[in-house]
Amino acid sequence: MSGGACEQRCGDSNPPKRLRTDTRPEGTEGDRDAVHVSIVMPVYNASCWLDACLQGILQQDFTGSMELSVFDDASTDDSKDVVEGWRERLETRGISVLISGHSSAQPRGVGYAKNKAIAQSCGKYLCFQDADDIMLPQRVRLQYVASLIHLNTLIGCRVERLPEGSTERYTRWINTISQDQLITQVYTSHGPTVVMPTWFCSRDWFFKVGPFDEGGKGVPEDLLFFYQSLRQGGGLYRVDQCLLVYRYHEKATTHSVKEETIWKLRVDFLQERVLSQWQSFTIWNAGKQGRKLYRCLSPTNQKKVRAFCDVDENKIQKGFYTYEESKEIPKPKIPVLHYTAASAPFVICVKLDMTGGVLEENLNSLQLKEGTDYYHFN
Known part of the structure; x- marks a missing residue:
């Protein structure tokens, strides 16, 4: 989708007014009227995207x-002033603004900023919004409805990537993995299967799991929270449905997280979650990534590796x-x-969607079930 198309779709100057309600969501306190949904937005030098x-x-x-x-x-930059400049328009439409x-001389990090934004809010549900992304008109409504059905759940959505065509494999993965794979593929290098910019959950669930880690730059606060939620x-x-335009740019905080972390x-x-339940297993990939996984395993789990497997003769x-x-004598030798x-x-230590379908065909030929017979760790 082009940026122009997005601006056209989101540019209606007469959006529907919010219908305010006198209902105070259960479990919320404070001297302000409680709200159904708090849109939580940390901001750092986002002026050019905020409008x-x-x-x-x-x-x-x-x-x-x-x-x-x-x-x-x-x-x-003038991020705070830009948001302030929107206050009247938002409040006219029934959206309170905090x-x-x-x-300080240095930012405290996205985890800290999210926690602060949540702490000052009072909505029964939290809708996380990055300042450089654009939510489409149905987002809050559809995720709110889903959250009433799926309790204690991180709710996500499909996305459109901007610029169009950037991170093509990643975007395809976000949008096409099945509901079952949201659970089975949580060990892949893509990160949370429900990606952070699309999160929506109840306040009660957030506080049962959280808060976010406040370690600052380089800390994957979203992945830490995601695993703790599970x-x-x-x-x-x-x-x-596509409910978010997810912007890709080099200043995104994701780029500050080290791969080794x-x-x-x-x-x-x-x-x-997995290896503790298995008596033995095979690492699919006798190359660099498979061997690296083996070396990073605990001694107990290393002993469970019965073999590596590969297609490379x-x-x-x-x-x-x-x-x-290894300090063992003789040194362990694992069959290939x-x-x-x-x-x-x-x-499986082979990247998905990178072999022209060969990996997927090989897996299908063995008639294996993901989440039982194999997990992806790619």
């Missing part, structure tokens, strides 16, 4: 009560992989087999 973002909020067709809660994390922030028994659900979190969660002909870093000679369950 489009706030126009999208103005255009929501949800008829319950809403508020916008903004926390400015020491911006050095703006706060700090002016540990608490939380569900995942995606509204299968994400890798370790994924390995630990895989061991906790050169690796298979070598017959085994020797774990040279052709995938057709290997036994399930598997941890």
